[in-house]
Amino acid sequence: MSLLDWFEQRRKLKLLTAPKYKHPDSDKSEGLWVRCDGCGSILYVKHLKNRHRICEQCDWHLEMSSTDRIEHLIDAGTWKPLNDHITSCDPLEFVDQQAYKDRLEEARSRTGLVDAVQTGVGNLYGIPVALGAMDFQFMGGSMGSVVGEKLTRLIEYATDHSLPVIIVCASGGARMQEGILSLMQMAKISAALQIHQVQNHLPYISILTFPTTGGVTASFAMLGDVIIAEPKALIAFAGRRVIEQTIKQQLPADFQTAEYLLSHGLLDLIIPRDILKEGLAEILELYQKAPYKKHFLQ
Structure with a gap:
């Protein structure tokens, strides 16, 4: 096994064993933002609702x-x-x-x-x-x-x-x-x-x-x-x-x-x-x- 292969194997093993991040119960940010399907912009849900879910960047009509x-x-x-x-x-x-x-x-x-x-x-x-x-x-x-x-x-x-x-x-x-x-x-x-x-x-x-x-x-x-x-x-x-x-x-x-x-x-x-x-x-x-x-x- 080459040195490069060894490092790649270690990297994959680290990814597999790394603990998954979970939002704490006190985290209120989940669900406050959404990605536009048209341009990929990150949009604030509250502002999006006020615009009838129309992207302010590209005017894409979201679901x-x-x-x-x-x-x-x-x-x-x-x-x-x-x-x-x-x-x-x-x-x-x-x-x-x-x-x-x-x-x-x-x-x-x-x-x-x-x-x-x-x-x-x-x-x-x-x-x-x-x-x-x-x-x-x-x-x-x-x-x-x-x-x-x-x-x-x-x-x-x-x-x-x-x-x-x-x-x-x-x-x-x-x-x-x-x-x-x-x-x-x-x-x-x-x-x-x-x-x-x-x-x-x-x-x-x-x-x-x-x-x-x-x-x-x-x-x-x-x-x-x-x-x-x-x-x-x-x-x-x-x-x-x-x-x-x-x-x-x-x-x-x-x-x-x-x-x-x-x-x-x-x-x-x-x-x-x-x-x-x-x-x-x-x-x-x-x-x-x-x-x-x-x-x-x-």
């Missing part, structure tokens, strides 16, 4: 919880949640590296949510709306039977009460642990939207955030009367590598971004998060005052 979405879009004191009691019953008794029931319990404990979407009604600058906000922190925002049922009931409630529907999408797609039951939600939600939009002539606004992928993109995310995206949001069905391997071609660098989709006619607007509420209010006010609406509904 936002469903609770923060509701606080941002709905007037204070007007939010009324709907169907909070619905929970998954693990119909397939699915087990991979971990039992599905255990995954659900861990996600509920970590996020404080029942499942990957919150639904309810409230006012947006005084305009009554039905809002669904998906949460990527709960199992990647995956769409299982609970997400599908809650969104369907929200749309049906909005149809019965003549309310516009707004859904904030943030999802990795259908939830594999529920198999075909999760895929059924695509058709169920789409059918409810057909009645809401076409038969009752009520508006549905879809908001696509980072990421919106898989079965959510293939169904209700792209069915909005107005489809809005946040800047640089990832919007896709299949993954980039899957597509490149299938077509044997290299895709553009900005492929599957909100800007790319807008340039190809798949989106209506890209609105930064800090002015999203104002933009939604203008769209809804325009719908309320539409001069041909009454004639069209007859």
